[in-house]
Amino acid sequence: MPVVGIPGTLCAPEIFDRLAAALPGGSDTVDAVDWLTAPGPWRIEDVAASVSRRIEALGEPVTLLGHSTGGCVAATVAATRPDLVSHLLLANTGAHMRGHGDVDRILTTITEDWGPSLHAAVLDRSFATPLPSGLRTRLLAYAARVPPAAVLEVLTSQRDLDLTPKLASITCPATVLHGSHDRARSVADARYLAEQLPDCELTVVATGHTPFWEDVPSTVAALERLRAR
Ligand SMILES: O=C(O)CC1=CCC(=O)O1
Numbered sequence: 001m002p003v004v005g006i007p008g009t010l011c012a013p014e015i016f017d018r019l020a021a022a023l024p025g026g027s028d029t030v031d032a033v034d035w036l037t038a039p040g041p042w043r044i045e046d047v048a049a050s051v052s053r054r055i056e057a058l059g060e061p062v063t064l065l066g067h068s069t070g071g072c073v074a075a076t077v078a079a080t081r082p083d084l085v086s087h088l089l090l091a092n093t094g095a096h097m098r099g100h101g102d103v104d105r106i107l108t109t110i111t112e113d114w115g116p117s118l119h120a121a122v123l124d125r126s127f128a129t130p131l132p133s134g135l136r137t138r139l140l141a142y143a144a145r146v147p148p149a150a151v152l153e154v155l156t157s158q159r160d161l162d163l164t165p166k167l168a169s170i171t172c173p174a175t176v177l178h179g180s181h182d183r184a185r186s187v188a189d190a191r192y193l194a195e196q197l198p199d200c201e202l203t204v205v206a207t208g209h210t211p212f213w214e215d216v217p218s219t220v221a222a223l224e225r226l227r228a229r
Pocket residue numbers: 008009068069072092093094100103106122126155184185209
């Protein structure tokens with residue numbers, strides 16, 4: 001059964017490689033979606049519709065792994081197309097963005113000062129410890145290829161969306177994986193999200209915003225428990 005990964009805002013699909021390499025089957029086990037450099041529109045529901053078409057093409061339900069904004073997309077796919085999602089893993093996301101660390105500041109900076117320093121700020125605060133320089137360089141190069149319109153559109157749409165009313169309809173087994181050192185998303189966000197999902201395990205690990213890269217063994221274990229349910 002395939003795993004489909006949806007990275008967060010400004011985050012390259014490469015971010016799933018380390019997890020994929022640790023899964024049985026190796027690097028071809030995570031189909032990572034490059035939704036930010038694909039043509040728009042980029043509202044959450046638009047990206048969810050395009051991810052749904054991609055899963056349809058795979059021909060079987062998938063384990064859907066969504067990170068940050070990608071988690072909001074993944075939950076939307078699970079709510080609107082339950083036939084496509086057998087298991088759902090949501091990493092450092094939330095049901096809504098009320099109280100989110102700095103989405104409004106990011107939105108203002110996208111319009112006023114888009115460029116390398118914003119990319120670096122978003123990237124660096126997504127990890128509790130500094131990234132290896134080669135990977136950081138590649139992730140920044142990816143961010144430089146993302147159209148600012150995509151980031152503006154998706155984050156505005158995520159900011160204005162509250163998934164709470166839809167979460168009770170997501171009946172597939174779910175896991176909320178949360179790095180407790182996240183500077184934008186609190187453990188309370190994760191707990192609230194997990195409480196709204198009918199069949200959900202909450203796993204908190206000592207990482208930043210990107211636990212499936214920062215703590216691969218815990219993520220593999222969480223995925224194994226999820227897929228055994
Ligand atoms: O936390 C989220 O769901 C979305 C997000 C936007 C910028 C960021 O770092 O996270």
